Amino acid sequence: ILKDPELREKRIVVRQFPVATGEYRTTFKELHKMGIRNIIIDVPRENIHKVLKHAQQVDMLSDYHNYFFTSLDVHTVDLEDYQYGGTNISGFNLVDENSKEYLEVIRDWQNSPPRYPNWKGESLEQLAKTEVGLVYDAVRLFAKALHDLDQTQSISIRPISCETEEPWIFGNAVTNYMRMV
Incomplete structure (x- = not known):
């Protein structure tokens, strides 16, 4: 400015x-x-x-x-x-609170039993935060990339070590797909 x-x-x-x-x-x-x-x-x-x-x-x-x-x-x-x-x-608002997908996610979160014993449930105010929306979008994008890539070639998952720097064989393909979407 x-x-x-x-x-x-x-x-x-x-x-x-x-x-x-x-x-x-x-x-x-x-x-x-x-x-x-x-x-x-x-x-x-x-x-x-x-x-x-x-x-x-x-x-x-x-x-x-x-x-x-x-x-x-x-x-x-x-x-x-x-x-x-x-x-x-x-x-600014990056979260479309009127979208069908957003409303479905909120309804699902409210109606689902807590998956963790100490979870008290989040208010809508917490669920609508941009950070939550960005994480949700990132996870969905990653899942879609894995799913779609698995449709074109069989993805085999083997144990990966955090100690080595060996890249995952499908890493570049997943990353490239995510960039296209």
Whole structure:
């Protein structure tokens, strides 16, 4: 953003929130005095509510303010408290929570008995995290690559040692297939 030639004529202010204290109001007061209304915020998902609450407390949540959160899990945060304030609150979302496959996976996870004795079950908020979605996609891609490769040639699996650096005979084929998909 700072190197974009089209933005050279615009004023860009960079501030870092005090990490140790978790106090965001001071920074918002400073931005308010400067008249800053378009704000990109990079905080962990767990801090988003506190950030918005502090912004609200210093009159930085209005029709004139736009917030963009860089957290890929902003879609898991309940923003209902800020729904009618007029503030534009945005972020990226890599998980399509309305897709048929996603809804089936969530239903299956909720209806399946725990496979581990100490597992308490995860909330939908935890299951919808981007990290979980990426791992799920990676495992499905790997499984599909193995399945499809096994259809064209018989894959034999023999014990593999973690101590040696001998590559798996089908490793390149699986990797190449995964790159194509």
